[in-house]
Amino acid sequence: MTAHLPLKGIRIADFSWIINGPQIALWMAAMGAEVIKVESQVYLDYMRVTPAAQADGVAGINRSGTFHNLNYGKKSITLNLGTEKGRKLAQELVKRCDFAIECYPLPNARKLGLTYDELKAAKPDIILISVSLLGKSGLEPTDWVGWGPMASCFVGMFDAQGYPDGPPRQTGGTWPDYAIGTSVIFHALAALHHRNKTGQGQWVDASMGETVIGETPEWYMDYFMNGRDRRQWANRDDIMAPHNTYPCAGEDKWIAIAVGNDQEWEALCATMGYPSWARNAKFADQFNRWKNRNEIDTQLSEWTRNYTHLELAATLQQAGVPAGPVLDSVEIHADPHLKEWGYWWELNHHEAGKRIQPGIPVRMSNVQKFNYGSPPDLGQHNNEVFGGILGLSEEEIRALTNDKVIY
Amino acid sequence: MVVSALADLKVVEFAEMVSGPMCGKLFADMGAEVIKIEPPGTGDEARRHPPFPGDIPHPEKSGLFLYLNTSKKGITLDPAQPTGASIFKRLIEDADILIENRPPGYMQSLGLGYEGLREINPRLIMTSISPFGQIGPYRDWKGSDLVEWAMSLTGYNTPTLVREPEKENPLRAPGHAADMMGGTAAAAAAMFAVLQREIAGEGQWIDAPCWQAVVNTAKVEMAVYTYTGMPYSRLRAKTSLGLEPSKCRDGYVYVLWAVNSHWQALKDLLGRPEAMDSELFDDMQTRGANDDIVRTLVQEELAKHDMDWLVREGQARGLPIGPVYTVAQAAEHPHLHSREAFIELDHPIAGRFRYPRALVKLDKTPVQPSRAPMLGEHNDEILRERLGFSAEEVTGLRAAGII
Numbered sequence: 001m002t003a004h005l006p007l008k009g010i011r012i013a014d015f016s017w018i019i020n021g022p023q024i025a026l027w028m029a030a031m032g033a034e035v036i037k038v039e040s041q042v043y044l045d046y047m048r049v050t051p052a053a054q055a056d057g058v059a060g061i062n063r064s065g066t067f068h069n070l071n072y073g074k075k076s077i078t079l080n081l082g083t084e085k086g087r088k089l090a091q092e093l094v095k096r097c098d099f100a101i102e103c104y105p106l107p108n109a110r111k112l113g114l115t116y117d118e119l120k121a122a123k124p125d126i127i128l129i130s131v132s133l134l135g136k137s138g139l140e141p142t143d144w145v146g147w148g149p150m151a152s153c154f155v156g157m158f159d160a161q162g163y164p165d166g167p168p169r170q171t172g173g174t175w176p177d178y179a180i181g182t183s184v185i186f187h188a189l190a191a192l193h194h195r196n197k198t199g200q201g202q203w204v205d206a207s208m209g210e211t212v213i214g215e216t217p218e219w220y221m222d223y224f225m226n227g228r229d230r231r232q233w234a235n236r237d238d239i240m241a242p243h244n245t246y247p248c249a250g251e252d253k254w255i256a257i258a259v260g261n262d263q264e265w266e267a268l269c270a271t272m273g274y275p276s277w278a279r280n281a282k283f284a285d286q287f288n289r290w291k292n293r294n295e296i297d298t299q300l301s302e303w304t305r306n307y308t309h310l311e312l313a314a315t316l317q318q319a320g321v322p323a324g325p326v327l328d329s330v331e332i333h334a335d336p337h338l339k340e341w342g343y344w345w346e347l348n349h350h351e352a353g354k355r356i357q358p359g360i361p362v363r364m365s366n367v368q369k370f371n372y373g374s375p376p377d378l379g380q381h382n383n384e385v386f387g388g389i390l391g392l393s394e395e396e397i398r399a400l401t402n403d404k405v406i407y
Numbered sequence: 408m409v410v411s412a413l414a415d416l417k418v419v420e421f422a423e424m425v426s427g428p429m430c431g432k433l434f435a436d437m438g439a440e441v442i443k444i445e446p447p448g449t450g451d452e453a454r455r456h457p458p459f460p461g462d463i464p465h466p467e468k469s470g471l472f473l474y475l476n477t478s479k480k481g482i483t484l485d486p487a488q489p490t491g492a493s494i495f496k497r498l499i500e501d502a503d504i505l506i507e508n509r510p511p512g513y514m515q516s517l518g519l520g521y522e523g524l525r526e527i528n529p530r531l532i533m534t535s536i537s538p539f540g541q542i543g544p545y546r547d548w549k550g551s552d553l554v555e556w557a558m559s560l561t562g563y564n565t566p567t568l569v570r571e572p573e574k575e576n577p578l579r580a581p582g583h584a585a586d587m588m589g590g591t592a593a594a595a596a597a598m599f600a601v602l603q604r605e606i607a608g609e610g611q612w613i614d615a616p617c618w619q620a621v622v623n624t625a626k627v628e629m630a631v632y633t634y635t636g637m638p639y640s641r642l643r644a645k646t647s648l649g650l651e652p653s654k655c656r657d658g659y660v661y662v663l664w665a666v667n668s669h670w671q672a673l674k675d676l677l678g679r680p681e682a683m684d685s686e687l688f689d690d691m692q693t694r695g696a697n698d699d700i701v702r703t704l705v706q707e708e709l710a711k712h713d714m715d716w717l718v719r720e721g722q723a724r725g726l727p728i729g730p731v732y733t734v735a736q737a738a739e740h741p742h743l744h745s746r747e748a749f750i751e752l753d754h755p756i757a758g759r760f761r762y763p764r765a766l767v768k769l770d771k772t773p774v775q776p777s778r779a780p781m782l783g784e785h786n787d788e789i790l791r792e793r794l795g796f797s798a799e800e801v802t803g804l805r806a807a808g809i810i
Contacts (some may be wrong), residue, residue, distance in 0.1 A: 169567075175624055210768070221471065323554060
């Protein structure tokens with residue numbers, strides 16, 4: 001039992017928006033940091049306004065599910081960084097913070113006063129987390145606008161992803177925006193550890209492209225070792241077969257099966273009732289199965305189609321075959337394992353009502369409960385932050401509001 | 408002199424393949440001392456995994472292993488034997504972090520579960536990485552990167568924008584992205600625990616599953632369902648955002664036209680062709696309603712231009728547009744070189760070649776990988792110098808297959 005969350009006493013000025021920066025700040029908030037999300041009516045976080053997930057289809061800046069599940073546990077202030085006074089106040093806030101987070105292309109970061117040089121001048125030991133498409137130092141891509149999938153495109157992953165002889169295809173949604181989350185958190189916490197020991201802050205210049213490279217190294221190592229450009233690999237594995245997703249009964253239902261050795265193949269054959277095709281010498285050992293994987297895929301698909309994906313996965317796992325159902329949005333929320341493991345939590349929101357939220361995907365024995373607070377309304381904490389943390393009087397706050405600095 | 412952020416941390420890694428070693432690598436490349444424990448004789452399973460130089464398998468030459476085990480010290484040890492277990496415990500005595508990715512329950516079966524290890528070292532942070540977690544109905548399910556990815560909703564949504572679902576089966580990300588994410592989330596959690604230990608004084612047990620790490624990457628898709636009641640479909644969405652690689656004259660570009668300013672920039676870029684200039688497409692809703700027409704129009708226009716021109720001129724207009732490269736093109740790109748995204752490392756057996764350097768760039772305490780250890784390379788150093796075994800004892804341990 002312990003009384004404190006890991007980041008108790010840590011304060012973060014979060015200037016980021018949409019997915020990548022907010023996801024980083026979300027973990028920090030869940031771990032006990034005081035995260036102050038700096039927003040503005042001049043340019044609302046796209047996640048507040050996207051029509052994709054407004055509660056019950058009724059639009060409102062505090063009703064968006066994609067904003068909620070990326071921003072719970074944070075505070076929100078409205079500060080217009082398009083004004084000089086706004087930028088000045090941002091620096092005052094940063095002076096009282098341990099971290100700042102931003103996620104803009106370099107020219108925009110300069111305009112908003114969110115470069116490392118400027119923030120370091122305000123707070124010498126600040127740790128600035130800059131998240132971007134391809135990094136903030138280097139050549140012209142530092143200036144590019146874009147989002148996660150563009151980073152994957154740049155580093156070859158969409159090309160590697162396609163079906164054989166097909167065009168490049170997109171990896172699920174905006175995967176790099178999330179992938180960079182945990183990799184930045186690890187390195188930023190190492191920077192905090194370093195600051196705690198030495199008093200020295202630093203700049204974390206994170207490129208989504210480089211995180212994707214670092215998490216798909218076989219492609220790069222093969223190129224560096226052999227000059228091979230791996231393209232359109234679909235679900236092919238280097239050694240495993242069968243290793244694919246296979247159709248199941250129902251509309252757009254699939255199962256993933258990944259057989260890594262003779263034992264698992266034997267278990268798969270036993271589950272299928274030893275069909276005659278599987279007894280062919282072509283499939284007798286792992287190398288031959290890998291070589292003849294397309295044929296296995298064709299045969300296996302004919303078998304899997306007869307079963308529902310949930311039941312077949314359970315049957316195969318029972319037999320010792322690595323397999324799993326491809327879950328859609330309804331099924332993943334009904335999944336018994338995620339529930340029992342404790343992945344979800346329930347938000348009771350004053351506008352959106354009760355909604356299930358994705359939690360932090362780790363369990364820690366000394367953290368009984370993460371800080372799963374309500375996502376903030378736009379500017380909800382203006383008085384608390386401008387009055388409390390920055391010490392402005394009510395009058396000053398009113399004047400700044402009239403001047404559209406606090407806006 | 409390069410400063411390391413984590414030089415004061417001692418890590419023991421008892422893990423194979425991808426998830427655990429990735430976690431250990433992150434610590435090692437930031438300066439922590441990571442002692443990697445491998446099975447005597449065979450070593451980490453990743454040593455047998457491609458790619459290999461010249462496609463010739465060799466336990467010291469796997470590209471996957473060499474990448475995932477940079478900056479570590481390597482020993483061989485079999486903790487399933489009593490003497491092996493006692494050596495394991497001695498390593499744990501002054502370790503800050505233990506990383507393991509054995510099947511849930513296996514460590515307990517060796518007498519090396521968290522409850523026992525915490526008695527030896529209450530400050531220990533035990534980081535257990537697994538496919539599905541230490542509790543729950545799938546705890547004992549067999550994992551595999553493909554399985555964890557495919558089950559994640561992000562897997563259901565790969566590839567995005569499906570037109571013929573029966574022909575477009577769900578795909579995983581290239582390689583072992585799910586296991587990489589699990590290892591990275593575990594490393595982040597372990598660092599939280601290091602910081603919490605500064606306040607609380609004691610260690611803890613972390614349960615870091617790879618599946619949940621990937622599940623956590625589909626938040627938009629989740630919210631669509633939980634906030635509107637409409638199941639998220641992997642079929643082409645009704646909102647017109649762009650969102651897919653489109654052919655240009657010499658390859659593919661990726662364009663996003665989510666908001667109106669992007670749409671205007673896109674029209675400008677393509678010279679305001681009459682068909683695109685219709686007011687019908689000027690807001691997000693009507694573009695969505697006419698997605699088929701919009702997409703066809705845009706793609707016809709993009710196909711007339713070269714990639715470099717489209718990207719340069721599009722970006723100059725504030726349009727999110729980027730090149731779709733192959734890995735080889737990216738690996739030689741001057742931007743990545745200017746950021747030193749790759750580092751050349753020399754290995755006595757595998758040879759000298761480039762590696763991806765770091766997931767994240769830091770300016771004061773940069774990520775500094777050095778080459779991976781050969782099997783049992785640091786047995787003498789750790790057992791004799793650190794733990795005080797004699798040369799004869801080390802020989803005896805080796806003969807008994809304990810190291």
